[in-house]
Amino acid sequence: xxxxxxxxxxxxxxxxxxxxxxxxxxxxxxxxxxxxxxxxxxxxxxxxxxxxxxxxxxxxxxxxxxxxxxxxxxxxxxxxxxxxxxxxxxxxxxxxxxxxxxxxxxxxxxxxxxxxxxxxxxxxxxxxxxxxxxxxxxxxxxxxxxxxxxxxxxxxxxxxxxxxxxxxxxxxxxxxxxxxxxxxxxxxxxxxxxxxxxxxxxxxxxxxxxxxxxxxxxxxxxxxxxxxxxxxxxxxxxxxxxxxxxxxxxxxxxxxxxxxxxxx
Numbered sequence: 001x002x003x004x005x006x007x008x009x010x011x012x013x014x015x016x017x018x019x020x021x022x023x024x025x026x027x028x029x030x031x032x033x034x035x036x037x038x039x040x041x042x043x044x045x046x047x048x049x050x051x052x053x054x055x056x057x058x059x060x061x062x063x064x065x066x067x068x069x070x071x072x073x074x075x076x077x078x079x080x081x082x083x084x085x086x087x088x089x090x091x092x093x094x095x096x097x098x099x100x101x102x103x104x105x106x107x108x109x110x111x112x113x114x115x116x117x118x119x120x121x122x123x124x125x126x127x128x129x130x131x132x133x134x135x136x137x138x139x140x141x142x143x144x145x146x147x148x149x150x151x152x153x154x155x156x157x158x159x160x161x162x163x164x165x166x167x168x169x170x171x172x173x174x175x176x177x178x179x180x181x182x183x184x185x186x187x188x189x190x191x192x193x194x195x196x197x198x199x200x201x202x203x204x205x206x207x208x209x210x211x212x213x214x215x216x217x218x219x220x221x222x223x224x225x226x227x228x229x230x231x232x233x234x235x236x237x238x239x240x241x242x243x244x245x246x247x248x249x250x251x252x253x254x255x256x257x258x259x260x261x262x263x264x
Contacts, residue, residue, distance in 0.1 A: 002067040004050055004163020005203040005211065008130050010073045011048040014055060017075040017100035018043040023057075027093035030110045038094070049122040049131065050162030055094075056115055063092070064121050066109035074103045128162040129197035130204065136197065140189045147185025151192075152253060154184045161193065163200060167226050170254050171213040172196055174224045179262030180253045225254040235259050 002010075026038035044056040053073070055063040065071070076082065078099055082090065092104035104110065113120065127139040142160040154160060155169040164172075172195060173180050178187055203211055212222045214234065224234055229242035233256040244252050 002051060002071070003165035003167055003200075003211070004048075004128065004130055005200050007051050007053060007067060007163075008048050008204055010067070011046045011053050013075050014046040014053070014073055014102055018055070018094065018096060018102055019045040021096035021099045023094055024097045025093065025095040027090075028110065028112075029091050029093075033110065033112055036112055043094075043096070048128075050125050050128050050158050051165070052122050052125070054118055054122070060115045062113055062115045062118055064109065064111040064113060064118070065092075065104055065107050068108045071107040071109075072105040073107075074105060076101045076103065125158055125162040126160045129200045130163060134197065136190075136193055139193045143184055143189050143193070148183050150181045151178055151184050151187060152180035155192075155196070156251065161196065164196060166251055166253075167211055167223070168196065168199060170226045171224055172199065174256065174260060175213070177260060179260045180255050182262045225256055228254060233259060 020043065022040065022042050023038050026036065028034055028036045038057060038061070041057040041059060041061065044058060046053055046055040048054070051066060051068075053065045053067075055065070057063070065073070067073075074082065078101075080101075082103060086105065089105040090103050091107040091110055092102075094102040111121065126142050127133075127135045129139075139161045143154050146154070152169045152173055155164050155172065156166070170180070172192065173182075176187070176192055176195065199213065210217070210222075213226075214222060214224055216222065225240050228240045231240050232238065233240055236256065236258045238256050238258040240254055240256055242252065242254050
């Protein structure tokens, strides 16, 4: 599942390829916008908020996309084409005048709306550590409102803190030494939010780091517990456990029962 940092990178790719350019062709292969035509509009840029992308055009128009589980934006250089076997995955085509073409692949959320109405799709989100307007104290306040809620479940709630997905919350709980089911009221939320912000920012600023949390970028060594069911904990050797009952959506959870004591 794409996390806030990978969505941020997608936004930067779109910005580099499209911002300031005029579209010569658009193609929306989704029923609700099948007749939309953006040709002749200049792309003003793409902004991200949590896991949402907002691509803005002249004339008070925004394309809102959300990758969910496996959506993807691809930006092709002028004259390049997507492999034929991937054509059925295309949901949106944005072709610029003599420049790159952006393709939305397997995109589950594609919505055109007035730029002044963007609050309808992102107004509910909590603070995003990758935005310049990130409000650390507001994130702490929102997380603290339900002190009995399990930590990982709360961190996954985009209404409280935007941009964290399964990878980051599992790794964050391990690094802080908390069981995923520790009530948020029992942890130092100030430190949790600060570490979450640092992890996301490091992912987008440290060259070659990506989503490495252990400091070891070798394949198979990148994470402490995420995806490591039944393997020995890198700190204590206890076997990493797995469950899919973190929250009502039954999302996967990994933890070390020794390094992260508490409920399970």
